[in-house]
Amino acid sequence: MRSATLFGYQLALDAGVVLREQRLKSRLGMLVKLVDDRGEGWGEIAPLPQFSVETPELAQMQAAKWLERWCAGEQPPDSPLPSVAFGISCALAELEGQLPAEGCWQSATLCSGDPDALFERLQNQSAPLAKMKVGLYEAVRDGMQVNLLLEALPDLTLRLDANRSWTLEKALQFARYISNELRGRIAFIEEPCRTVAESMAFARQTGIAIAWDESLRDDATLLSAQQGVRAVVIKPTLTGSIQKVQQQVAAAQRLGLTPVISSALESSLGLTQLARLAQQLTPGTVPGLDTLSLMQKQLLRHWPGSTLPLSGKEELQCLWQQ
Ligand SMILES: O=C(O)CCC(=O)C1=CC=C[C@@H](O)[C@@H]1C(=O)O
Numbered sequence: 001m002r003s004a005t006l007f008g009y010q011l012a013l014d015a016g017v018v019l020r021e022q023r024l025k026s027r028l029g030m031l032v033k034l035v036d037d038r039g040e041g042w043g044e045i046a047p048l049p050q051f052s053v054e055t056p057e058l059a060q061m062q063a064a065k066w067l068e069r070w071c072a073g074e075q076p077p078d079s080p081l082p083s084v085a086f087g088i089s090c091a092l093a094e095l096e097g098q099l100p101a102e103g104c105w106q107s108a109t110l111c112s113g114d115p116d117a118l119f120e121r122l123q124n125q126s127a128p129l130a131k132m133k134v135g136l137y138e139a140v141r142d143g144m145q146v147n148l149l150l151e152a153l154p155d156l157t158l159r160l161d162a163n164r165s166w167t168l169e170k171a172l173q174f175a176r177y178i179s180n181e182l183r184g185r186i187a188f189i190e191e192p193c194r195t196v197a198e199s200m201a202f203a204r205q206t207g208i209a210i211a212w213d214e215s216l217r218d219d220a221t222l223l224s225a226q227q228g229v230r231a232v233v234i235k236p237t238l239t240g241s242i243q244k245v246q247q248q249v250a251a252a253q254r255l256g257l258t259p260v261i262s263s264a265l266e267s268s269l270g271l272t273q274l275a276r277l278a279q280q281l282t283p284g285t286v287p288g289l290d291t292l293s294l295m296q297k298q299l300l301r302h303w304p305g306s307t308l309p310l311s312g313k314e315e316l317q318c319l320w321q322q
């Protein structure tokens with residue numbers, strides 16, 4: 001006998017979470033629970049505003065349709081909506097015992113605001129790796145800050161993310177403030193420029209490696225070996241089923257690119273599953289999952305070492321059940 005439930009959740013976010021131009025005050029998402037004679041499996045379906053193509057309403061409708069067919073004994077195909085396909089594939093993988101229990105709990109330390117706060121967190125790490133947003137303020141200021149941080153912490157490696165905010169000229173201005181000998185410690189900068197061509201020109205002209213994030217989802221043919229491109233950021237909630245993620249990871253590895261599994265601001269339930277997936281698919285690469293600290297609570301599952309309070313099923317609203 002199969003049964004399934006779709007729950008809704010709402011989690012408050014820190015005041016400083018800005019996605020593209022929009023401030024996001026809370027994260028809305030869904031959790032799915034599948035039950036059969038093997039036990040239960042959970043997954044998270046949480047389209048990210050401004051990044052996901054699907055609306056939460058459409059995701060809910062499609063998820064309920066998929067669940068109805070599954071409860072009737074069918075094996076429905078993956079939903080074409082990435083967040084729905086991802087969440088359901090996680091729940092199925094848990095049911096089938098295919099997601100390892102152990103996760104990669106290490107993450108690139110995320111800094112979206114105050115570099116002094118980042119400095120303090122990194123000082124105590126042995127081989128610090130951080131991810132810093134750039135492009136929100138003046139390019140010159142970003143360049144000076146990155147240079148300063150790399151100088152102050154000689155073991156630090158940085159991942160940067162400009163979310164396509166610069167013209168080539170601005171991006172070059174940023175790079176001018178970074179000493180040549182420090183550039184190698186920038187593992188990559190995600191999406192420096194407004195266009196793919198400008199980003200590639202930036203990599204060629206500065207010797208700073210770049211990574212695709214949103215561009216890869218716009219155009220899958222970008223998954224190819226190109227000069228200056230080092231990594232691809234894979235956000236499963238925006239990509240699709242575990243199987244699709246697995247295919248992208250394998251394709252990137254064949255091309256010598258580093259696939260980095262990354263968060264789309266999931267709750268701790270989804271984040272712990274992403275850490276388990278990273279452990280399975282990209283062992284040896286630190287994932288980009290340090291987003292739990294943007295929330296005030298964990299949901300159902302505990303991220304090892306997090307001191308945020310854990311909320312239980314009382315936080316969930318039942319949206320659909322069979
Ligand atoms: O990649 C990481 O280390 C953390 C996740 C992260 O930076 C992002 C998640 C979701 C939306 C964006 O604001 C941002 C990104 O653009 O990569």
Ligand SMILES: [Mg+2]
Pocket residue numbers: 161163190213214233
């Ligand atoms: Mg990015």
